[in-house]
Amino acid sequence: MSQAPNRMFDEFAKFMTDAAGAAQGVKREAETAFRSQAERFLADMDLIKREDFDVVQEMAAKARTKNEALKKQLESMDKRIKALESSAKPAKRTASSK
Numbered sequence: 001m002s003q004a005p006n007r008m009f010d011e012f013a014k015f016m017t018d019a020a021g022a023a024q025g026v027k028r029e030a031e032t033a034f035r036s037q038a039e040r041f042l043a044d045m046d047l048i049k050r051e052d053f054d055v056v057q058e059m060a061a062k063a064r065t066k067n068e069a070l071k072k073q074l075e076s077m078d079k080r081i082k083a084l085e086s087s088a089k090p091a092k093r094t095a096s097s098k
Helices: 003-044 050-090
Strands: none
Touching: none
């Protein structure tokens, strides 16, 4: 009679092991389904990839740097033009110098 409870516990342990394995399988299936739905959702949103964003960000930084350099060059040229214009203007004659 002592074999019956042991056999019952063995069957119960086997059942629980099978249930745990089935639960893991369901978990894997759910993760796979969720991942594919998320990928489809993100693809439909027309988002850009991180690598593309980084490239554009770097291009914008280079453009800002070049813009600043060109701005300084333009300011320098404006100063030179004003200096040349002021030195090229004939002096105004006053009434006493006529």
